[in-house]
Amino acid sequence: KRKEDYKLRELRIFLRDICRKLASNRRFYKFTKPVDLEEVTDYLDIIKQPMDLETMMTKVDMHKYNCAKEFLDDIDLICANALEYNPDRTSSDKQIRHEACSLRDHAHALIDVEMDSDFELECQDIAKKR
Numbered sequence: 791k792r793k794e795d796y797k798l799r800e801l802r803i804f805l806r807d808i809c810r811k812l813a814s815n816r817r818f819y820k821f822t823k824p825v826d827l828e829e830v831t832d833y834l835d836i837i838k839q840p841m842d843l844e845t846m847m848t849k850v851d852m853h854k855y856n857c858a859k860e861f862l863d864d865i866d867l868i869c870a871n872a873l874e875y876n877p878d879r880t881s882s883d884k885q886i887r888h889e890a891c892s893l894r895d896h897a898h899a900l901i902d903v904e905m906d907s908d909f910e911l912e913c914q915d916i917a918k919k920r
């Protein structure tokens with residue numbers, strides 16, 4: 791319906807801005823592009839659903855997100871993948887796990903502060919119907 795489509799367009803504008811802010815933060819550099827499967831040859835043996843911020847920006851443009859919760863589910867997937875693939879007590883594994891948890895917490899905090907909760911509830915109702 792037309793009114794729903796206006797709401798989803800506003801959601802896309804909002805989510806592009808969130809994605810841009812996260813991708814421009816140097817702390818989250820490792821999460822901006824897909825893990826290089828030619829460099830990390832066992833990645834898909836361990837991680838069944840890769841995700842990254844560039845892919846998420848493309849998903850926004852392809853109308854794949856009907857509410858902010860669906861967007862945050864992909865942020866949580868980026869984080870879970872990093873924790874799963876980098877589990878060791880080495881300093882490099884510890885560093886990317888810390889960066890992954892920071893990405894997750896920053897994304898949730900950004901949306902909680904910038905998103906009108908009634909607007910998200912209306913989007914979640916639309917999402918259920920689609």
Ligand SMILES: COC(=O)[C@H](Cc1ccco1)c1ccncc1
Binds near residue numbers: 820825872876882886
């Ligand atoms: C989200 O990024 C990752 O999970 C890769 C996995 C990886 C391992 C070797 C090359 O890449 C990563 C990149 C940089 N530093 C740690 C891990």
